Amino acid sequence: MRRAWDSYRLLVQWQFLRLRNVLVLIALIQLALALGIVYGLSLLVPHLDHTSALFLATGAPTLSLLLLGLTVVPQEVSQAKLDGRFEYLSTFPVPRLTSLAADVSFWLVAQIPGTALALLVADLRFGLHLRAGWAVLPVFLLIALSSSAVGYCLAVLLRPQTAQPVTQFVALGILLFSPVNYPLERLPPVVRDVHRVLPVAYMADLVRWSLGAPHHLSLSAAFMVVACWCGAGLAASYRVAVRQR
Amino acid sequence: MLLEFEHVSKCYPGDVWANRDVSLGVEAGEVFGVLGPNGAGKTTLIAQLLGVARPTSGRIVMDGVDVVRRPDVARQACSYQPQTQVPVAGLTSMQAVTLAGRVRHGRGPDVRRRAHQLLQLLDLGEWERNAVPLSGGVLRLVAFCMAAVEPGRVVVLDEPTNDVDPLRRKLLWQQVRTLADRGSAVLLVTHNVLEAERCVDRLAIIDQGRVVATGTPAKLKAELRAPLRLELGLDLEASSPPFPAFVRRPAATRGRVVAEVAVADAGAAAAWAVGLQEEGAIVEFLLAPASLEDVYVRRVGVSLEEDASAAGVG
Numbered sequence: 001m002r003r004a005w006d007s008y009r010l011l012v013q014w015q016f017l018r019l020r021n022v023l024v025l026i027a028l029i030q031l032a033l034a035l036g037i038v039y040g041l042s043l044l045v046p047h048l049d050h051t052s053a054l055f056l057a058t059g060a061p062t063l064s065l066l067l068l069g070l071t072v073v074p075q076e077v078s079q080a081k082l083d084g085r086f087e088y089l090s091t092f093p094v095p096r097l098t099s100l101a102a103d104v105s106f107w108l109v110a111q112i113p114g115t116a117l118a119l120l121v122a123d124l125r126f127g128l129h130l131r132a133g134w135a136v137l138p139v140f141l142l143i144a145l146s147s148s149a150v151g152y153c154l155a156v157l158l159r160p161q162t163a164q165p166v167t168q169f170v171a172l173g174i175l176l177f178s179p180v181n182y183p184l185e186r187l188p189p190v191v192r193d194v195h196r197v198l199p200v201a202y203m204a205d206l207v208r209w210s211l212g213a214p215h216h217l218s219l220s221a222a223f224m225v226v227a228c229w230c231g232a233g234l235a236a237s238y239r240v241a242v243r244q245r
Numbered sequence: 246m247l248l249e250f251e252h253v254s255k256c257y258p259g260d261v262w263a264n265r266d267v268s269l270g271v272e273a274g275e276v277f278g279v280l281g282p283n284g285a286g287k288t289t290l291i292a293q294l295l296g297v298a299r300p301t302s303g304r305i306v307m308d309g310v311d312v313v314r315r316p317d318v319a320r321q322a323c324s325y326q327p328q329t330q331v332p333v334a335g336l337t338s339m340q341a342v343t344l345a346g347r348v349r350h351g352r353g354p355d356v357r358r359r360a361h362q363l364l365q366l367l368d369l370g371e372w373e374r375n376a377v378p379l380s381g382g383v384l385r386l387v388a389f390c391m392a393a394v395e396p397g398r399v400v401v402l403d404e405p406t407n408d409v410d411p412l413r414r415k416l417l418w419q420q421v422r423t424l425a426d427r428g429s430a431v432l433l434v435t436h437n438v439l440e441a442e443r444c445v446d447r448l449a450i451i452d453q454g455r456v457v458a459t460g461t462p463a464k465l466k467a468e469l470r471a472p473l474r475l476e477l478g479l480d481l482e483a484s485s486p487p488f489p490a491f492v493r494r495p496a497a498t499r500g501r502v503v504a505e506v507a508v509a510d511a512g513a514a515a516a517w518a519v520g521l522q523e524e525g526a527i528v529e530f531l532l533a534p535a536s537l538e539d540v541y542v543r544r545v546g547v548s549l550e551e552d553a554s555a556a557g558v559g
Contacts, residue, residue, distance in 0.1 A: 003350065006347075010344060010347050010348050013344065014332070014336075014348075017335060017336050017344075018332060018334055018335050019335065083330050084327060084331075085330070085332040087292075087297055087327070087329075088329065088332065089332070090297060091296075091297065091327075092348050092349065093317070093320040093348075093349060093350065242316075244296060244297060244299035244316070245292075245297065
């Protein structure tokens with residue numbers, strides 16, 4: 001266990017040293033992304049009521065976390081496969097998912113300032129009175145891990161040239177057709193049924209809850225569904241990580 | 246044997262064989278070269294050892310453990326310098342080497358001391374505190390240090406000298422030798438035959454996925470029963486001297502003649518060449534036994550020529 005922790009810590013350090021020169025840029029992009037989701041989407045609705053503003057503001061972190069797992073992590077893996085880094089790191093005597101954990105940790109930390117600032121600005125702009133509680137950390141971590149596990153599997157299984165359009169398609173689908181920035185009821189019944197199985201609506205509700213905003217689904221059900229997706233995603237990630245060509 | 250490949254084969258879909266029935270053994274403390282042309286299956290062999298590729302059949306045994314079934318044992322026991330890039334962008338040489346050693350479970354102070362020592366021994370002092378260049382010989386040398394800083398019982402080096410300047414190559418070969426002297430088995434994959442001849446204890450030549458020859462360089466050269474190589478260096482404007490009968494298959498280029506001489510005729514050939522030099526007809530001469538390159542060309546060249554002629558290449 002001690003060795004696994006040391007390996008994780010060293011790979012996170014490696015990732016930070018490798019990307020430290022672009023860390024500020026990454027944080028700024030994450031900030032722009034979060035602000036874009038709050039303000040950009042509010043431009044679509046000229047007279048934003050309190051409920052819609054709350055949905056947009058609390059949906060932004062969920063979307064950022066989903067995009068982290070479903071686009072950023074797969075792009076990292078695809079790039080690593082292309083330049084040989086993925087195979088090289090897999091030859092080190094470290095637990096198989098350490099590299100994924102290090103990636104998620106790095107990108108999560110890079111994302112925190114942008115997300116926090118976007119929430120603060122949205123709170124002041126729309127007078128939402130959000131209150132981030134203790135649950136923020138486990139909820140954000142759970143969502144980041146779940147989406148990253150799915151993104152990791154896609155990127156390992158697909159060729160890099162295929163992984164990029166597929167993950168972008170998935171991200172676009174989530175952005176437009178998921179009840180993150182608007183209530184579930186707005187979706188057609190069929191899509192609504194699909195979202196009873198998918199974790200996205202539950203993730204959005206967990207984030208709302210962790211930020212002290214009203215939530216709409218059962219919290220225990222939400223935790224259970226997202227935890228199941230996280231567990232299944234990590235199990236699948238482990239399977240593809242130990243796979244030999 | 247510390248490491249044994251037993252009848253290892255790998256067949257990809259479409260009946261594409263990366264290697265076939267490869268059997269090799271590597272002792273602790275020896276540098277074992279794997280030579281072969283591009284696409285011969287050398288890198289596949291490494292991937293199989295490191296658990297990245299699974300053999301279709303056969304076993305790879307390390308200290309009695311089948312590492313095909315236990316790739317974690319192989320990862321623990323092998324340190325590796327890949328032919329591809331290593332992820333060191335933005336890192337100083339010291340940071341890159343130290344991190345690699347620590348991830349291989351080396352103790353911090355030991356790893357830092359050894360990293361500093363290796364970088365100095367390879368004349369990389371000026372890069373120790375500076376970012377590693379992203380291409381070229383320095384990057385290759387840093388990648389070597391990353392494999393050597395906390396060496397496994399088996400150290401796998403895939404084309405370690407590519408892009409490295411001649412002076413640092415010498416230093417690198419010394420460190421490869423040192424790794425073996427300290428007890429590691431060094432598996433050296435290369436197509437640089439001339440340098441391998443000076444460094445390896447034993448070697449295998451692989452062609453089209455099969456082992457076509459194995460043994461010490463001396464044994465392989467003796468098996469070839471090759472004639473001696475005679476090289477004459479001429480003034481650029483001078484024409485070739487007439488050749489006596491014992492000088493066979495002379496091939497002249499501008500300023501140089503390369504020919505074969507039977508071992509029994511070595512004395513006569515040397516006397517003839519000394520005479521030419523004294524007359525001023527030639528500038529220098531070299532009479533040498535067959536090199537490993539001659540063995541390699543004899544073993545591999547035939548199949549390459551057959552492939553080329555089958556493809557209609559003249």
